[in-house]
Amino acid sequence: xxxxxxxxxxxxxxxxxxxxxxxxxxxxxxxxxxxxxxxxxxxxxxxxxxxxxxxxxxxxxxxxxxxxxxxxxxxxxxxxxxxxxxxxxxxxxxxxxxxxxxxxxxxxxxxxxxxxxxxxxxxxxxxxxxxxxxxxxxx
Amino acid sequence: xxxxxxxxxxxxxxxxxxxxxxxxxxxxxxxxxxxxxxxxxxxxxxxxxxxxxxxxxxxxxxxxxxxxxxxxxxxxxxxxxxxxxxxxxxxxxxxxxxxxxxxxxxxxxxxxxxxxxxxxxxxxxxxxxxxxxxxxxxx
DNA sequence: TCCGGATATTAGACAAAGTCCAGATTGCCG
DNA sequence: CGGCAATCTGGACTTTGTCTAATATCCGGA
Numbered sequence: 360x361x362x363x364x365x366x367x368x369x370x371x372x373x374x375x376x377x378x379x380x381x382x383x384x385x386x387x388x389x390x391x392x393x394x395x396x397x398x399x400x401x402x403x404x405x406x407x408x409x410x411x412x413x414x415x416x417x418x419x420x421x422x423x424x425x426x427x428x429x430x431x432x433x434x435x436x437x438x439x440x441x442x443x444x445x446x447x448x449x450x451x452x453x454x455x456x457x458x459x460x461x462x463x464x465x466x467x468x469x470x471x472x473x474x475x476x477x478x479x480x481x482x483x484x485x486x487x488x489x490x491x492x493x494x495x496x497x498x
Numbered sequence: 499x500x501x502x503x504x505x506x507x508x509x510x511x512x513x514x515x516x517x518x519x520x521x522x523x524x525x526x527x528x529x530x531x532x533x534x535x536x537x538x539x540x541x542x543x544x545x546x547x548x549x550x551x552x553x554x555x556x557x558x559x560x561x562x563x564x565x566x567x568x569x570x571x572x573x574x575x576x577x578x579x580x581x582x583x584x585x586x587x588x589x590x591x592x593x594x595x596x597x598x599x600x601x602x603x604x605x606x607x608x609x610x611x612x613x614x615x616x617x618x619x620x621x622x623x624x625x626x627x628x629x630x631x632x633x634x635x636x637x
Numbered sequence: 638t639c640c641g642g643a644t645a646t647t648a649g650a651c652a653a654a655g656t657c658c659a660g661a662t663t664g665c666c667g
Numbered sequence: 668c669g670g671c672a673a674t675c676t677g678g679a680c681t682t683t684g685t686c687t688a689a690t691a692t693c694c695g696g697a
Contacts, residue, residue: 382663382674401654416676421655435579441684442654443579458625466616475609479633486597486632493625494618521645521692540683555647560684580655581683 365394377430384408384415388423389432398436398444398463438463438491453490466492504533516569523547523554527562528571537575537583537602577602577630592629605631 363369370389374381391407392399399407405420424445427433436444438456444463451468471490479485502508509528513520530546531538538546544559563584566572575583577595583602590607610629618624 380673384675417655418657418677419675422675437576437579440574440576440582457622470614470616472611472613473629474611474613476631477605477609482636483596483633484636486634489628489630489632490612491628491630492615493628494622495625497621497623519644519693523646555649557648557685557687558646561646 365390373432377427377432379426379430379432384419385423385426387415388420389427392433392445392447396447398446400442400444402442404445436463437489438493453492455492455494458493458495460496466490504529512571516566516571518565518569518571523558524562524565526554527559528566531572531584531586535586537585539581539583541581543584575602576628577632592631594631594633597632597634599635605629 367386367390370386370393371381373393374385374389379385387408388404391404401420401424404424405415405417408415408420424433427445428435431449432447434446434449436446436454438444438454439461448465453466453468453471455464455466456462473488473490506525506529509525509532510520512532513524513528518524526547527543530543540559540563543563544554544556547554547559563572566584567574570588571586573585573588575585575593577583577593578600587604592605592607592610594603594605595601612627612629
């Protein structure tokens with residue numbers, strides 16, 4: 360996979376390719392997530408987008424992140440009871456969570472094997488498997 | 499493992515064995531969790547404990563659940579962004595989460611193998627590995 | 638028994654994350 | 668330009684959880 364530049368223009372294309380109407384606010388929010396390639400909470404996204412002067416309302420940030428989620432542009436990572444993180448990396452991967460610092464990083468799923476899971480009932484489909492390794496700094 | 503009765507008297511013993519002073523409120527909260535053997539949120543615990551007449555304050559419910567957590571009597575399950583579940587089953591196991599209904603059930607860890615996780619940095623220790631299988635009812 | 642300190646509990650104010658709504662803006666198409 | 672649909676907005680609201688200062692309970696010793 361070639362390294363690409365996450366310019367605002369490219370964001371517009373990315374949004375369109377996911378069937379999302381690329382408005383100014385949506386482009387800024389996508390840019391915040393993708394240019395950093397980091398896990399961000401809604402709060403953090405709002406702070407980034409509104410650094411210079413307030414441009415985007417809280418409601419829009421939440422609506423947009425939910426929209427991105429539905430359209431498969433980002434993933435939701437639930438590791439901290441107090442806030443949800445949004446992950447611009449949608450390729451299969453797991454997470455490493457440092458409980459004291461709150462730092463969250465990716466674990467490539469490529470070499471991780473999970474076996475022995477019991478079969479699901481017929482009327483159920485797997486939506487996703489989340490593997491979270493919680494670590495702590497040694498005393 | 500023999501089936502046991504989760505009487506309030508047995509709860510007192512259980513608390514003592516975990517180095518917890520068995521007060522009336524703590525016994526009631528432990529009883530709510532262990533007699534049901536279910537995943538309960540703080541809200542649900544409070545509702546159960548206060549069914550007949552209000553007996554236990556919100557602060558005490560939260561304090562007590564946090565205490566149980568520290569003492570290793572229960573586990574915390576973070577699957578729903580809006581609330582934390584407390585799990586009286588502390589033996590190694592994973593979770594199955596039905597996203598539409600919010601129903602949460604256990605997956606015994608005995609036959610599940612997870613391999614290929616990358617090594618941790620030297621100064622880190624694993625606190626726990628959470629595996630959550632998210633399922634949805636077929637359309 | 639009574640006292641004193643340590644431990645627990647409480648009500649209610651507070652904080653943070655997220656939702657909701659009704660009105661204002663924007664952008665597009667004829 | 669006029670109108671419609673989609674989007675955005677401020678702000679009120681809800682929910683989950685925390686904090687604090689005051690009160691209650693428990694227990695050991697004199």
